[in-house]
Amino acid sequence: MTISSSQKKGGLHKGVGLPALDISLAFPQATPASVFPPSVSDYYQFDDLLTPEEQALRRKIREVMEKEIAPVVTEYWEKAEFPFHIIPNLATLKVAGSTIKGYGCPGLSITGSAIATAEIARVDASCSTFILVHSSLAMLTIGLCGSDEQKQKYLPSMAELRMIGCWALTEPDNGSDASSLRTTATKVAGGWLLNGQKRWIGNSTFADVLVIFARNTTTNQINGYIVKKGTPGLSATKIENKIGLRIVQNGDILLKNVFVPDEERLPGVSSFKDTNKVLAASRVMVAWQPIGISMGVYDMCHRYLKERQQFGAPLAAFQLNQEKLVRMLGNVQAMFLVGWRLCKLYESGKMTIGHAGMGKAWISAKARETVALGRELLGGNGILADFLVAKAFCDLEPIFTYEGTYDINCLVTGREITGIASFKPVVAKHSRM
Numbered sequence: 136m137t138i139s140s141s142q143k144k145g146g147l148h149k150g151v152g153l154p155a156l157d158i159s160l161a162f163p164q165a166t167p168a169s170v171f172p173p174s175v176s177d178y179y180q181f182d183d184l185l186t187p188e189e190q191a192l193r194r195k196i197r198e199v200m201e202k203e204i205a206p207v208v209t210e211y212w213e214k215a216e217f218p219f220h221i222i223p224n225l226a227t228l229k230v231a232g233s234t235i236k237g238y239g240c241p242g243l244s245i246t247g248s249a250i251a252t253a254e255i256a257r258v259d260a261s262c263s264t265f266i267l268v269h270s271s272l273a274m275l276t277i278g279l280c281g282s283d284e285q286k287q288k289y290l291p292s293m294a295e296l297r298m299i300g301c302w303a304l305t306e307p308d309n310g311s312d313a314s315s316l317r318t319t320a321t322k323v324a325g326g327w328l329l330n331g332q333k334r335w336i337g338n339s340t341f342a343d344v345l346v347i348f349a350r351n352t353t354t355n356q357i358n359g360y361i362v363k364k365g366t367p368g369l370s371a372t373k374i375e376n377k378i379g380l381r382i383v384q385n386g387d388i389l390l391k392n393v394f395v396p397d398e399e400r401l402p403g404v405s406s407f408k409d410t411n412k413v414l415a416a417s418r419v420m421v422a423w424q425p426i427g428i429s430m431g432v433y434d435m436c437h438r439y440l441k442e443r444q445q446f447g448a449p450l451a452a453f454q455l456n457q458e459k460l461v462r463m464l465g466n467v468q469a470m471f472l473v474g475w476r477l478c479k480l481y482e483s484g485k486m487t488i489g490h491a492g493m494g495k496a497w498i499s500a501k502a503r504e505t506v507a508l509g510r511e512l513l514g515g516n517g518i519l520a521d522f523l524v525a526k527a528f529c530d531l532e533p534i535f536t537y538e539g540t541y542d543i544n545c546l547v548t549g550r551e552i553t554g555i556a557s558f559k560p561v562v563a564k565h566s567r568m
């Protein structure tokens with residue numbers, strides 16, 4: 136084959152192939168996730184454990200997510216772009232601000248908020264991460280650690296998604312070891328100067344409100360600040376080439392002498408320990424993302440196996456496939472119960488950071504097994520985002536890692552049950568290495 140100069144210039148494939156067939160023409164036997172499958176994972180009828188308000192919220196979210204969001208997200212996931220036009224649809228869910236009472240926030244129970252998180256993640260994990268960062272991290276930090284003026288100023292418009300928030304703790308050099316963060320806050324007349332770098336910050340490329348943690352150079356303690364979009368010295372650039380949560384715009388933030396007025400310092404954050412108030416609740420929410428993802432994957436597989444025929448029978452007729460389906464369903468039941476119990480412990484004021492850590496770690500590990508089974512069950516279509524499971528499979532990976540990796544959450548629980556912290560390796564004094 137000879138390559139023409141125009142082919143060399145435009146790339147070999149330009150003008151050679153034809154556009155991809157629409158998926159329903161290319162593969163008529165099974166329905167893609169743009170027509171979302173019915174929910175069939177509540178085998179043990181856990182809906183009975185929810186209050187009528189929580190059940191109604193669940194139905195409403197499910198309807199909006201299936202009808203308005205499912206047809207849109209695959210394309211944006213593929214492009215790794217945020218579908219700004221769906222923000223009004225997400226606003227109708229009225230979940231931003233979740234458990235915060237007053238200030239235009241919905242004041243949901245933690246169980247209601249968890250169910251909402253799962254229902255959003257069931258259809259699209261990126262959308263649930265977008266809401267989670269905005270609501271359970273940025274808004275909750277303002278709600279728990281902000282002054283009354285700060286709450287009045289930010290929470291009502293954030294609850295309506297007219298203003299979007301992000302939450303910046305992680306740095307390039309400090310991921311799991313976040314308490315060693317090095318961004319500095321230096322006191323100057325009338326405010327503070329922030330200097331440093333943040334990494335992985337969800338929503339940061341377009342957020343109106345950035346909650347930023349920095350080390351107070353006078354006390355050496357971690358403080359929290361509200362920084363507004365467009366403040367001189369602040370810049371955020373998108374992290375490219377992610378394999379999961381591709382709709383979420385994660386950014387690298389640079390802070391160069393960013394001036395923050397005194398009234399934008401969060402009075403409730405005077406040390407790293409204060410972030411635990413927020414992380415305890417948000418970790419429960421993060422634990423419900425893998426539950427929702429697994430529900431969606433199970434629902435998708437359940438429909439697909441009945442539609443797809445091989446060897447003259449639907450895939451659902453094969454024993455090996457049934458065993459996988461049952462294993463997935465069993466995992467969903469167990470994950471739901473653990474997540475539900477976490478919520479009840481939180482609501483009764485008995486939840487410890489160790490409880491939350493084990494919940495997040497165990498649930499995300501079980502979900503990993505569940506989505507991997509789903510990916511197998513769909514054969515070749517299991518690697519296509521169009522049939523949900525490949526997207527869900529990839530989306531679970533960052534969730535396994537963020538809000539404390541699996542390992543770190545295990546160590547948090549390990550410290551609680553043994554009384555021994557094992558985060559820092561013990562380096563032998565007379566090591567010969």
Ligand SMILES: Cc1cc2nc3c(=O)[nH]c(=O)nc-3n(C[C@H](O)[C@H](O)[C@H](O)COP(=O)(O)OP(=O)(O)OC[C@H]3O[C@@H](n4cnc5c(N)ncnc54)[C@H](O)[C@@H]3O)c2cc1C
Binds near residue numbers: 304312536558559
């Ligand atoms: C998609 C995405 C979104 C994110 N969003 C945000 C956000 O909005 N805001 C924010 O502040 N951060 C965010 N993060 C950052 C996230 O919280 C960190 O990635 C996470 O804490 C892990 O840090 P790291 O990536 O630096 O991994 P590292 O800390 O480098 O860890 C690498 C590996 O070493 C293991 N490890 C580390 N320390 C120990 C130890 N002591 N003992 C045993 N094993 C250990 C880890 O478990 C992991 O397997 C996000 C991350 C991702 C991927």
